[in-house]
Amino acid sequence: MAKENSVPATLLSVTFLLWGWQIGMWFFTVIFSAVIIGAPYFQWRFHLSEKDLHRMVDITSLLFIATTIYVAITFPPAQAVFVVTQWLPVILFPLLVVQLYSNIKAIPLSALSMHLRRNKRTCKTLDMSNVLFIMCLVAASTGNQKSDYFFIAIFFIFSWFFWLKRNPRFNRAIWVLLMPIILFCSHLVNQEIGQFQRYLENVAPEWYLKFFSAKADPYHRSTALGYIGELKLSDRIMLRVKSSTPPPPLLRVASYNRFGGDFWSARTGGFEVSTFSKPQTTGSSLHKISIMMDLDDGEAVLPLPLGTQHIWNLPAETISKNPLGAVKVENGPDISMFNVAYDVSAATQYLPTADDLSVPSFYHQVIDEFIVKYGLKNTPKAQLMAKIDQIFTQDYRYTLNLSNGFDQPVNQFLSKTKSGHCEFFATSTVLILRRLGIPTRYASGFAVQEYSDLESLYVVRAKHAHAWALSFQNGHWQDVDTTPPDWSILDGGPPASRWITDMWSWLVAEFDRLRMTEKNNTIPYWMIIFLLPLTWFLRKKFKGMKMIPWQKKIPQNPHELTPLLGALRQYQVERQSGETLMQLALRAQAVPGLPEKRLLIMVMKAYYAFLYCKKENAETTDYKNLMAKWLKVHNT
Amino acid sequence: MRSLICFQFKIFYQLSQWYKHHFTVTGYWVIGGMLLALMVGINTRISFGSQIFAFLLVSTILDAVFSLYFKPKLLIKRVLPTFTTSGDSIRYHFEVENLSAYAESGITIEDDFGLKIPGKRAFKHYIDPLDKQRNWFDRKVGYPKWLGLVRLKRGADIEKGTITTILANQSQTVPAKLTTIKRGLVQFEGYLIKRPGPLGIFNAVRRVPDQGQLLVLPTRYPVASLDLQGQSAHQPIGSIPATCIMGGAHEFFGLREYQPGDAKRDIHWKSWAKTGKPVIKEYRPEHMVRHGLVLDTSVSAEFHAEFETGISIAASYLCTLDTKESLLDLIFIGTQAFQFTLGQGFTSSTEVLKVLATVKRSEPDNIDRLASLVTQHSDQLSGCILLLSCWDEKRQKLVNQLQFRHIKVLVLIVTTNPIKPQPNIYVLNPADPMKVLSKLGKADG
DSSP states (O other), X not given: OOGGGSOOHHHHHHHHHHHHHHHTOHHHHHHHHHHHHHGGGOOEEEEOOHHHHHHHHHHHHHHHHHHHHHHHHHSOHHHHHHHHXXXXXXXXXXXXXXXXXXXXXXXXXXXXXXXXXXHXXXXXXXXHHHHXXXXXXXXXXXXXXXXXXXXXXXXXXXXXXXXXXOOTTSOHHHHHHHHHHHHHHHHHHHHHHHHHHHHHHHHSOHHHHHHHOOSOOSXXXXXXXXXXXXXXXXXXXXXXXXXXXXXXXXXXXXXXXXXXXXXXXXXXXXXXXXXXXXOSOOXXXXXXXXXEEEXXXXXXXXXXXXXXXXXXXXXXXXXXXXXXXXXXXXXXXXEEEXXXXXXXXXXXXXXXXXXXXXXXXGGHHHHHHHHHHXXXXXXXXXXXXXXXXXXXXXXXXXXXXXXXXXXXXXXXXXXXXXXXXXXXXXXXXXXXXXXXXXXXXXXXXXXXXXXXXXXXXXXXXXXXXXXXXXEEETTEXXXXXXXXXXXXXXXXXXXXXXXXXXXXXXXXXHHHHHHHTOOSSSOOTTHHHHHHXXXXXXXXXXXXOEEEEOOOOOOSSOGGXXXXXXXXXXXXXXXXXXOOHHHHHHHHTTSTTOSOHHHHXXXXXXXXXXXXXXXXXXHHHHHHHHHHHHHHHHHO | OHHHHHHHHHHHHHHXXXXXXXXOHHHHXXXXXXXXXXXXXXXXXXXXXXXXXXXXXXXXXXXXXXXXXXXXXXXXEEEOOSEEETXXXXXXXXXXXXXXXXXXXXXXXXXXXXXXXXXXXXXXXXXXXXXXXXXXXHHHHOHHHHHHHHHHHHOEEEOOOOEEEEOTTOEXXXXXXXXXXXXXXXXXXXXXXXXXXXXXXXXXXXXXXXXXXXXXXXXXXXXXXXXXXXXXXXXXXXXXXXXHHTTOOOEEEEEEEOOTTOOGGGBXXXXXXXXXXXXXXXXXXXEEEEEEEEEOOBOOGXXXXXXXXXXXXXXXXXXXXXXXXXXXXEEEESXXXXXXXXXXXXXXXXXXXXXXXXXXXXXXXXXXXXXXXXXXXXXGOSEEEEEESOOXXXXXXXXXXXXXXXXXXXXXXXXXXXXXXXXXXEEEOTTOTHHHHHHHHHHHO
């Protein structure tokens, strides 16, 4: 690719500054900018052979693959894409250094793949300054610093870029007028994209929300009520629970008090900062567990046992709680292993409200029939939970193959199909208890039921996501799980390959634990594991590489006539590829307004005499004098 | 199914051509950036990628709007060489005159070959020479193969045009470069005039129709001259009329008395003056060494590479064999039977190369016609080079017939199939014919 298509060093440095500002990688930004700006002042260049270049590309590829694997196993998928993107300028920077500091002026596309290397079918090249320019801007956009300065910054950077690329055929005024229009229109388009996303979120199925919103929403819970087909569940390990005593069977993420037909929502007063600094009760009823989990971008709604009183070893900036018991952390680490102390009997927390007794009118008839059919109205409250549990276990069936349809799915579940998954059982229980006058809420979270011998702790998989009811009895909230106990078996046995994924997950978890033990923010010692062999490899591979003096770019025009050619350019007389100087001078004769046309021819003749007759002094002085004379006329 | 695939390829190709012509190098980066920004910015709550996407999208659209007002007033003339050789790169130019009152900056002029879309039959029979180098996916999908066929139909690769400025009411020469990839005629459909918008992202493209063509001669190999060691043969009067024109004439045999019907031009005036009665100069036809170069065109479509190699070998020998003291006939079957003679003032090698440039495959059963044509002329031939595409019974019979008539025969078979070694029969691999040709020249020369 031609050099004129490269991004200038200053613009590239400014782009790196934007990236560093948005991502917070000032250390790299300063070094990279210095390397880019310093390239023209460095008088030596590495002499790289084709083989050396291939090695550099291989190292970059390995770096990219290693980063991708590490990020993929460390972060949730939605976040992993962002993390890799943010690091791409760092990963690709060595190739820019190759371009700036070696005899290779652009990276041949054939070097980028083994297949192309073998066949050598393409002679196209890739200008790394353009790649890094685009990559820095895109990477910077993932920083999400929540300010309008980013938009202003990209406006100035792109304006600069487009100014360099503009077509001189158009008046500069047109270009200047165009930029505010672009700014205004792009702002509108950006707003429309945001609107479109909000529209999609309202109409899109749950998978959209799950994919794009990695954090649990404590205010809104879409359910699979009304879904038809088979639900697929994942074996991915979400949490690890360590407990010296039997762990709590259920870890609640959030609870909800309003039912909208096929979704639950929480009507609360919002989150309030809570310290969870010390337990309110003591004694044998207080249990302790440790939970290890990923926090998405340092934020998450924590899965906690009912009656959580104390949380420690969680280095988050903010821990807050809503009146329904959901606990949210913000600005925490990406991975956390924290301790929890809880007392189930002390789970009074917030008292019930009128919302905890409301049942949508279109469910009244079916639920009342259910209550009458099973004689629940006359059942003592102490035996009520056990009886509902018994009814669901005996007469109802757990299944993930849903056929209830969209029309009032709970009605269909209770009166017709009598089969469904945990959300049906939990929702039905909540609605039945509410009709019986018992304040009840819907809770979602995880069931702790699988002990891993490999890790000597409890593992909670994505498939263990569960829903149940919370009823207010005897002055405190209690978990009421009426889903038939065989649900975990019916979820299907583990796939044959699960031991591999579990082993991998365990290795990653151990690695994370190792990282969490780092005290300082400096380069962790485990990095040496990678750095030592890498240094050895690089030293071996590039041993004996030569440095050569940099031969500065030969100017396209003979440097002696550069002032003259520059002046001619003002008359739109540009030297074409393959055009001789005399042809240029002859062509210029027809240009209106060009001064001293004959003198121009004389300059060229004198210059030819200087070049080809090899006579000293007289002719040399002659062409220089003539050129100076012409330029003087031109300037006046 | 194949029709559907070809249709999809066509649509994709047209889209890619539109993209290639309408976006500048800056435009490619802008589109790349837009796609990346869209990928990371799809969720506007957690990324600002949508801002980059929006900015680049609006810039591209506005730049494209300016392309609607591009009406160049340029008079263009393509100046091409008379002919070139397959595989060669040639530099030619356009003479461009700007008829408008303002300068045209940043414009690019390129030749347009039009859409050379191959048919499904051609796609089915085409054997991709790069097939082994392609990866599994490319081989399975077949699009690169289809692109290869499009390129072959086009006949040449055009180098990207030079960005130039043409002053108002001025003429200028704009250089261009193309590389031919096959022999035959390269057909030009017109010119593409491109000019980027004010932001330098989107090209305004205008097509100016102007048909033209360039003759591409076959590739030639550096072969050594062959000594076919044949004896001179009788050349009947009239078969070589050009020798008379050139002054070579038939051989003078003697004088005899005039007989009614003799041409007045043959009267020997001096003898008539001495004897007092008309005397006629008598000639007898000259005996000359005459070689034949027989090209087997009866080749089916799947042996395209073999056929092309055969033509290149024929072209190589036509230019190499000595025709100062002998004649050389090129014999082949095209739409009809053809025989072109080189040397002794006959057709020049360039003219015969031009003929070879346009030779096409004939029906496989045309070998019988070729055999009868060669046999018919065999009494004039001293030696013969047979360029065959296979070694079947009919071709063996033709060689036997020529050998029976004591004509020195050199058989060159261009094929990948193994053939039992025999004297004066050489098997050439179409991918590397020089392996044998180089030895052949040395051995015989």
